[in-house]
Amino acid sequence: MSVKPENYLYPLVWRWHFIIGLLVAPVLLVLSVTGALYAFEPQLQPLLERDWQIIPACRECSTEPVSAQLAVVQERYPNAELQHFGQYRDALRSTVIYIKESGVNEDRIIWVNPYTLEILGSRMEEEGFFRTVFELHTNLLSGELGRWLIELTASWVLVTLLLGLLLWWPRRVKKAGGWQPRLHSRGRRFWRDLHAVGGFYILPTAIVIVYTGLLFSPVAGKALVSEMALAGQIPDAFLEPPKVASRNQSIDIDALVADFLDDAPLADWFINFPHADESPLVINIREALPWNTRMVYYDPYTGERLAQLIWDELKPGSKALLLFYPLHTGLILSWPGQLLALVTALGVAGLAGSGVWMWWLRRERGRLSLPAMRQARRPGPLFYSVGTLLALLAPLFAASVLLIVAGSFVQKFAARWLSGERVLEEA
Numbered sequence: 001m002s003v004k005p006e007n008y009l010y011p012l013v014w015r016w017h018f019i020i021g022l023l024v025a026p027v028l029l030v031l032s033v034t035g036a037l038y039a040f041e042p043q044l045q046p047l048l049e050r051d052w053q054i055i056p057a058c059r060e061c062s063t064e065p066v067s068a069q070l071a072v073v074q075e076r077y078p079n080a081e082l083q084h085f086g087q088y089r090d091a092l093r094s095t096v097i098y099i100k101e102s103g104v105n106e107d108r109i110i111w112v113n114p115y116t117l118e119i120l121g122s123r124m125e126e127e128g129f130f131r132t133v134f135e136l137h138t139n140l141l142s143g144e145l146g147r148w149l150i151e152l153t154a155s156w157v158l159v160t161l162l163l164g165l166l167l168w169w170p171r172r173v174k175k176a177g178g179w180q181p182r183l184h185s186r187g188r189r190f191w192r193d194l195h196a197v198g199g200f201y202i203l204p205t206a207i208v209i210v211y212t213g214l215l216f217s218p219v220a221g222k223a224l225v226s227e228m229a230l231a232g233q234i235p236d237a238f239l240e241p242p243k244v245a246s247r248n249q250s251i252d253i254d255a256l257v258a259d260f261l262d263d264a265p266l267a268d269w270f271i272n273f274p275h276a277d278e279s280p281l282v283i284n285i286r287e288a289l290p291w292n293t294r295m296v297y298y299d300p301y302t303g304e305r306l307a308q309l310i311w312d313e314l315k316p317g318s319k320a321l322l323l324f325y326p327l328h329t330g331l332i333l334s335w336p337g338q339l340l341a342l343v344t345a346l347g348v349a350g351l352a353g354s355g356v357w358m359w360w361l362r363r364e365r366g367r368l369s370l371p372a373m374r375q376a377r378r379p380g381p382l383f384y385s386v387g388t389l390l391a392l393l394a395p396l397f398a399a400s401v402l403l404i405v406a407g408s409f410v411q412k413f414a415a416r417w418l419s420g421e422r423v424l425e426e427a
Contacts, residue, residue: 009166009379015371017163020156021355027140027153032349034137035209039330039342041130042288046093048129052111052121055094061115063087065254066271072117073097073110083107085271086286087114094120144218148396151217154210155394157348161206162386164199164351188361195354202347209344211393212328215321219395225321233317237297237307246277247301256281256298259305267292280306288331290322 046053066085074080083098084107094111101108110122125131132141139146181193214220228234253271260269260283272282284295293311298304311319326332330341391398 009383011371012379013163013166017160017167018355018359018371020160020163021352022359024153024156024160025352025356027149028157028352029349030136030140031150031153032345032352034133036342036345036349037133038130038137039338039345041133042331043335045128045130049111049121053094053096054092055113055115055120057092058115063114064117066257067252067254068117069095069112069114070097070253072112072119073099076110076119077101077108080108081275082273084273086268087270088268089266098125138216147218151214151219151394152396152400154213154217155220155390155397156400157210158207158390158394159397161199161203161210162390164196165203168196168200188358191354191358191361195351195358198347198354199351202344202351205340205344206348209328209341212324214394215324215328220393223395228317228321231317233315234321235307235309235314235318237309238295238318241282242280242297242306243278244280244299244301244306250300251303255303256283256300259298259303260296264294265292274300288326288329290319290326293322 066087070082070085074082077099080099080101083100084096085098086096088095095114097110097112098107099110104124107125108122109125111120112118113120126135135141138150140149142149179197181197182189183193185193215224225234229239257271264285267285267287270284270286272284274281280297281300282295282297285292291311293309293314295309297306297308299306311322314322323332326337328341330337330339333340387401391401
């Protein structure tokens with residue numbers, strides 16, 4: 001059976017889209033559902049712990065100094081080491097303080113009323129509903145192995161999304177079921193239309209969300225940051241924080257905070273306390289919108305500004321990297337962007353689920369029922385160019401392709417060797 005010239009890639013693309021979809025579906029469903037839940041974490045997390053994180057309005061109240069808030073916590077936990085201090089611009093949010101207790105690996109989070117100095121509550125950092133959602137989304141509750149599996153899955157998801165676009169276009173551009181699903185259809189046609197059309201409409205945001213998530217992966221993320229550093233796009237202070245000369249007495253923390261806030265925009269800000277005698281104290285704005293970026297390194301003994309990172313002074317590469325998180329979460333567009341991220345995540349979950357269901361409908365009992373490899377010409381230069389680009393952007397995709405190719409050669413060699421052995425035996 002001959003294949004029409006315009007569809008010469010169809011058998012190959014369909015087969016690989018099918019195989020990849022089945023393989024990535026379990027992990028992709030977890031990532032999609034947890035991503036959908038996490039999309040509105042900034043708004044929902046305080047509500048889940050409202051007794052700790054939300055305080056009554058008080059127009060006549062004034063915020064107590066940072067030193068006083070820290071003193072309350074140090075009095076309650078005298079043997080703990082200060083890690084972080086965070087204050088929100090929202091007057092209804094409590095102060096958050098991270099400490100590390102002796103003999104405990106994870107930090108304890110403490111919430112303090114900045115007006116009354118009352119300790120409202122505390123929990124370990126690894127506890128809480130959204131912490132579990134975060135761990136599922138980033139490592140499948142499996143540590144470093146889970147991070148590698150997620151990166152491999154995300155890399156192949158990019159591939160199967162693009163293969164899905166090839167399956168949709170140009171065969172469906174001028175046909176029914178191309179721009180809107182034929183909801184009156186039944187069986188596999190109904191699910192195929194829903195899968196193809198839905199996938200087409202969420203494709204742009206899905207690719208953005210999946211790719212920006214790779215920045216936080218163990219291989220692609222480190223490779224991207226390393227490439228930016230080699231290109232001189234990452235500030236020296238970020239790569240190697242300035243060191244300070246140890247002294248017997250440190251400067252008043254309130255003086256450092258006042259210096260930072262003197263020229264900082266109104267925003268949420270955090271203090272990162274030094275963990276070594278030669279380490280600086282860092283105060284930074286911590287918000288999803290990167291153009292508010294401001295990070296100042298202080299000498300904790302003299303109060304001198306050692307270095308500062310400000311959005312307007314950053315190089316294009318650093319600015320691009322800072323955009324990854326707000327793009328990944330949708331926060332770059334505030335709540336409309338979060339809603340778009342939510343819809344996309346649920347849409348991707350729908351693609352994974354509908355793809356598995358279509359396979360279930362077409363499968364023969366006891367067989368995998370892969371799409372047949374009919375006559376297909378070799379892919380053209382554009383196909384290989386896109387594949388090469390994906391390999392550069394997603395190193396684990398490249399490594400897995402090499403393993404697949406090597407396995408194919410070994411399989412063919414073994415088959416020829418076995419057939420040759422049989423010929424010799426028969427002779």
